Amino acid sequence: xxxxxxxxxxxxxxxxxxxxxxxxxxxxxxxxxxxxxxxxxxxxxxxxxxxxxxxxxxxxxxxxxxxxxxxxxxxxxxxxxxxxxxxxxxxxxxxxxxxxxxxxxxxxxxxxxxxxxxxxxxxxxxxxxxxxxxxxxxxxxxxxxxxxxxxxxxxxxxxxxxxxxxxxxxxxxxxxxxxxxxxxxxxxxxxxxxxxxxxxxxxxxxxxxxxxxxxxxxxxxxxxxxxxxxxxxxxxxxxxxxxxxxxxxxxxxxxxxxxxxxxxxxxxxxxxxxxxxxxxxxxxxxxxxxxxxxxxxxxxxxx
Amino acid sequence: xxxxxxxxxxxxxxxxxxxxxxxxxxxxxxxxxxxxxxxxxxxxxxxxxxxxxxxxxxxxxxxxxxxxxxxxxxxxxxxxxxxxxxxxxxxxxxxxxxxxxxxxxxxxxxxxxxxxxxxxxxxxxxxxxxxxxxxxxxxxxxxxxxxxxxxxxxxxxxxxxxxxxxxxxxxxxxxxxxxxxxxxxxxxxxxxxxxxxxxxxxxxxxxxxxxxxxxxxxxxxxxxxxxxxxxxxxxxxxxxxxxxxxxxxxxxxxxxxxxxxxxxxxx
Numbered sequence: 001x002x003x004x005x006x007x008x009x010x011x012x013x014x015x016x017x018x019x020x021x022x023x024x025x026x027x028x029x030x031x032x033x034x035x036x037x038x039x040x041x042x043x044x045x046x047x048x049x050x051x052x053x054x055x056x057x058x059x060x061x062x063x064x065x066x067x068x069x070x071x072x073x074x075x076x077x078x079x080x081x082x083x084x085x086x087x088x089x090x091x092x093x094x095x096x097x098x099x100x101x102x103x104x105x106x107x108x109x110x111x112x113x114x115x116x117x118x119x120x121x122x123x124x125x126x127x128x129x130x131x132x133x134x135x136x137x138x139x140x141x142x143x144x145x146x147x148x149x150x151x152x153x154x155x156x157x158x159x160x161x162x163x164x165x166x167x168x169x170x171x172x173x174x175x176x177x178x179x180x181x182x183x184x185x186x187x188x189x190x191x192x193x194x195x196x197x198x199x200x201x202x203x204x205x206x207x208x209x210x211x212x213x214x215x216x217x218x219x220x221x222x223x224x225x226x227x228x229x230x231x232x233x234x235x236x237x238x239x240x241x242x243x244x245x246x247x248x249x250x251x252x253x254x255x256x257x258x259x260x261x262x263x264x265x266x267x268x269x270x271x272x273x274x275x276x277x278x279x280x281x282x283x284x285x286x287x288x289x290x291x292x293x294x295x296x297x298x299x300x301x302x303x
Numbered sequence: 304x305x306x307x308x309x310x311x312x313x314x315x316x317x318x319x320x321x322x323x324x325x326x327x328x329x330x331x332x333x334x335x336x337x338x339x340x341x342x343x344x345x346x347x348x349x350x351x352x353x354x355x356x357x358x359x360x361x362x363x364x365x366x367x368x369x370x371x372x373x374x375x376x377x378x379x380x381x382x383x384x385x386x387x388x389x390x391x392x393x394x395x396x397x398x399x400x401x402x403x404x405x406x407x408x409x410x411x412x413x414x415x416x417x418x419x420x421x422x423x424x425x426x427x428x429x430x431x432x433x434x435x436x437x438x439x440x441x442x443x444x445x446x447x448x449x450x451x452x453x454x455x456x457x458x459x460x461x462x463x464x465x466x467x468x469x470x471x472x473x474x475x476x477x478x479x480x481x482x483x484x485x486x487x488x489x490x491x492x493x494x495x496x497x498x499x500x501x502x503x504x505x506x507x508x509x510x511x512x513x514x515x516x517x518x519x520x521x522x523x524x525x526x527x528x529x530x531x532x533x534x535x536x537x538x539x540x541x542x543x544x545x546x547x548x549x550x551x552x553x554x555x556x557x558x559x560x561x562x563x564x565x566x567x568x569x570x
Contacts, residue, residue, distance in 0.1 A: 024400070024401040024402060024403075025401065025402060025403050025404075027397075027400070027401050028397045028398075028400065028401030028402060028403035028406075029397075029403050029404075031393050031394070031396050031397035031400075031401070032393070032394055032397035032398070032403065032409055034389075034390060034393055035390040035391070035393055035394040035397075035409075035413070035453060035457075036394075036409060036412065038386075038390055038449070038450075038453070039412050039413070039415070039416075039450065039453070042428070042431075042446050042447075042449075042450055043412070043415060043416060043424065043427070043450055044412070045431065046424075046427035046428050046430060046431035047423075047424075047427045049427065049430050049431050049434060050426060050427045050430050053430055102321075102325050102328065103325065105314070105318045105319075105321035105322045105325065106321070106322040106325040106326060108314055108318055108322070109314045109318055109319055109321075109322030110322070112313050112314045113313065113314075121326075124326060124329075124330070125329070126558065126562075127329075127330070127333065127555075128329045128330065128333060130507065130511070130554050130555060130558050131333055131551055131554070132511050132513070132527050132530070132547070132550050132551065132554065133511075133513065134513050134527050134530050134531050134534070135333075135336060135527075135530060135547040135550060135551065136332065136333070137534070138336065138530065138534055138543065138547065139332030139333060139335055139336050140332060141534065142332075142335060142336070142339065142348060143332060143335065147347045147348075148347075148348065149335065149348055149349070149350040150350075152348070152349040152350045153350040156349075156350070179328075179329075179332065182325070182328075182329060183329070186325075211315065236418075236420060237420055237421075239420070240420025240421070240422045240423065241420075242422060243513065243514070243531075247534055247535075257420065257422050260422055260423075260426055261422060261426075264426055264429065264518075270430070273426065274426070274430070277422070277423055277426045277427075280420060280422070280423055281419060281423045284418065284419055284420060284423070285418075285419075288418045
């Protein structure tokens, strides 16, 4: 009696496991369907629409005429737009480089302090990371305006006689960009630096390596994934950023993000705006794919 | 956590100095916003502020445009988070538990809304909204936000599901529990804190969003959009600072909770 019950249970168990394995594909598809459908309808289809729009023609009243045309893409090679593209890449690269130079010592420092202090410092990094980016721009506008805080401070001290005009210059745009994206550089840098085992550095020191040599030959190479991740997280959004150039560059600095936005909202040349947006998207995707191939996607990058 | 810092490996002095300068650079501007929410000047700011007052808080509380924007932001973030919790959990269950065709493509698809610059997704939604003759509304904002909120929930839940493995689920099925019972009594208690953490992050992300919202909101203002418009046409400058503090606080409370939850479960 007992034995046969056990036998039935075992048989049932085997059956249910087999069923579980067989149903796993169907189950997976059923589970993924709602999310996949959502992203298909609200992400992929709109992007395909942009792709189609980019091949259409602008009508005389800013409407879209459905006539196939590749001019929107050839227009992007026009020196005027090529310059905007180059300038965007330049601003993105400069932002990335400056955030790296400012961020690396901080990330290194945090990775090396005792655990209790480290949690406090990490929290201090998270504060600007999660402070709304419009608010962070606003802070710099308050500081850099002609009648702003920096000028009033320097004038009061008597260090300058005439207020400095920093806001609405390319320098202001760069300051704003660096400030916006610095936390995005620091966090992945910290993540890769924190993983380096102390034992490796001790071994290097035991074998007679000077601190600089052990930094150049151990720490720096091991932090390369963090540098790549931070650079991508900085470069991509910096290139597409249109709010900082608008608010801090006084619409004098035009990046590719501004170009897209202006074509859609003010010039009403949707097909050309769509083509510019496609260009930005392909640049971004190419870099993201390169990164995921090279380093592998790390989930701790996201939060 | 694993490292005990031994003397030789702490950062050298110049590096420490650079680190503290970077920290100051990160924090002074935010502190300035806090300080000038209490200044007695109303148009131009001078440093140091000539006097401090609490009256801007009262003026902010009396402004209906502030309350409307706050209410809209909270509603949008709430609904977008709910949608993200459902969709993100389902996707995590699918990816962690089963094999199916196109799994790689799906993980990439989930990531896309965060990987692409906001302007690309914003323009795409804007085009779809216009071409479909859909009027801008509360729901067009929510739909845009949910696309990038899903991935945060997904990330948190998928990590948890991978960690707690399949054996408990198999045991529950063996003992005759149906799918719902297994979810309710085995899976859910295990992923509850990951759901909460993911939900909190999704809420903060939505509450904070500006770029996609500029393309999907039409005439309505969420709180960050309200601040944006104040930068272009300022009225009672310190009020903007007070609202900025409100936004920082509302974003931060869920972040801190999420941080606590993830740390507890890691220990």
